[in-house]
Amino acid sequence: MIVNYWQKDIETMKRADIEAIQLAKLKKLVDYCYNNVPFYKKKLDDAKVTADKIKELSDIKYIPYTTKEDIRDNYPYGLFAVPRNKVVRIHASSGTTGKPTVVGYTANDVNLWTDLVSRIVVSAGATQDDVAQVSFGYGLFTGALGLHYGLERIGATVIPASSGNTEKQIMLMEDLGTTTLISTPSYSLYMAEVAKEMGKTKDNFKLRLGLFGSEGCTEEMRDKLEETWGLFVTDNYGMSELTGPGVSGECIYRCGLHIAEDHYIPEIISSKTLDVLDDPSQEGELVFTTLSKEAFPLLRYRTKDISSLDYEPCKCGRTHVRMKKVTARADDMLKIKGVNVFPSQIESILVKMPHISPNYQLVITTKNYMDSIEVRVELTDSSLLEKYSELENLEKTIYNKIKTVLGIDVKITLLQPKSIERTAGKAKRIVDMRDKKTI
Amino acid sequence: MILKQISIFVENKPGRLAEITEIIAESNVDIHALSIADTTNFGILRIIVDNPEDAEKALKAADLTVSITSVISVTVEDKPGGLAGCLRLLADKNIPVEYAYAFVSQTTDKACVVLRIEKDFEAMQVLTEAGYTGLDIQ
Structure with missing residues (x-):
């Protein structure tokens, strides 16, 4: 070099x-x-x-x-x-x-x-x-x-x-x-x-x-x-x-x-x-x-x-x-259920996963005084539609990987492609709704 | 007998199904059969239409995750045991059925079902030999 x-x-x-x-x-x-x-x-x-x-x-x-x-x-x-x-x-x-x-x-x-x-x-x-x-x-x-x-x-x-x-x-x-x-x-x-x-x-x-x-x-x-x-x-x-x-x-x-x-x-x-x-x-x-x-x-x-x-x-x-x-x-740094979570830790996991796009969003909400994270990812691989279980496995795999690394339970939500907003500047990866009332 | 089925990934939020069926309607495609399976998080909509190519194009253009697979259509007698007879035939030949759903009924004496079978060609042979027919709508 x-x-x-x-x-x-x-x-x-x-x-x-x-x-x-x-x-x-x-x-x-x-x-x-x-x-x-x-x-x-x-x-x-x-x-x-x-x-x-x-x-x-x-x-x-x-x-x-x-x-x-x-x-x-x-x-x-x-x-x-x-x-x-x-x-x-x-x-x-x-x-x-x-x-x-x-x-x-x-x-x-x-x-x-x-x-x-x-x-x-x-x-x-x-x-x-x-x-x-x-x-x-x-x-x-x-x-x-x-x-x-x-x-x-x-x-x-x-x-x-x-x-x-x-x-x-x-x-x-x-x-x-x-x-x-x-x-x-x-x-x-x-x-x-x-x-x-x-x-x-x-x-x-x-x-x-x-x-x-x-x-x-x-x-x-x-x-x-x-x-x-x-x-x-x-x-x-x-x-x-x-x-x-x-x-x-x-x-x-x-x-x-x-x-x-x-x-x-x-x-x-x-x-x-x-x-x-x-x-x-x-x-x-x-x-x-x-x-x-x-x-x-x-x-x-x-x-x-x-x-x-x-x-x-x-x-x-x-x-x-x-x-x-x-x-x-x-x-x-997010404190979720007492655990320190950096969004980059979640990113490292998601970017390596097959079947989904590298775009993601973390939504944090509070329900009954408990914080929870929802990880939104976009499903891009249509071959998984053949078997219902394959989609469920994908959700489970992402869930388990995040659980292994962070030790917390997250909710995985599969979205259709391009449903997460694209920006020309800094991406909005975190939506923290903890200050707002959640339904 | 063999038809093309469209599978569409459906986010579980109010109005998604309406949006998807509207897209199909706008491309002037007629839905003959449908099935939707869902969990709390998402669903998969499976449809049989008269023009799968146009429907697929329109759905993909709307950024939906879509796939096409072959399924078998079988017409059975609309009476007790009509479907059972056909399924028994396949079971005896060791041909597993992944899932099944029904067509919108056009007449009173016949019913038509959609069968998703991995060994679709083998299944078709078995059913044809036994005198079963399917729909030819695509």
């Missing part, structure tokens, strides 16, 4: 050098936040932290956390560290409840962000010879423009297809010879479904790389996508608060996502005690400090994503720490 780098010197830097950069930048950042953001001034004063208190990297633990609620409370410009006329771009993350989370970028921020994305696309195997179709929705969401800029900078041919209008997407993909597809895993799955209906197989396309992101993707789902499209899939990670995509990405060895450590300090904490885990290779909540951002710096931002860190240098030669693929968000 050929390993390419975008900024080789930085990406393969010795650990001691990375840490030296991080420490110097962290001290500056504390001063910078203190002097430019009243919210941080107060927080740091309350915690009695000054730049002088940061003597080594582990002293980061003295700095208070920042949360999504803090960003919301300071909506819209409260956490900006530069005057508004230095801000050249605004993005916002979809607020599922109330106001969105607004973030800003200076010209330097956009430039830095672009390099970060170039790093992850090159490490995933993209080159200037690629034709890259960006099928993320363009707009306030950082995914589309982030990948767009990063791919353009490496010299790839970028098609800003945006999301939706799926038949046209597929036409473009075939006619323009798209080699690299950028979308959410669930949308690419939907595109495959539509392509099939249009009578196309993977041989109609020149796809070789899939950069799927913005929602969790289990390895089983990834395998399914590779098989369906005949391409090589890598995962990447980011969130608008931290810049957008480019915070970390998988290299071709796919053994974790390399974090751009010259610009971010990652930590793994316990969501319960809020202490930093002694051993970062244990799973916990991912926390990031941004080291280089001007407009919207973040001190110890709690992502609510569950991951772990591996500091061993990678086979690809990169020395930057690898975070474990995020398949679960702390927010996504």
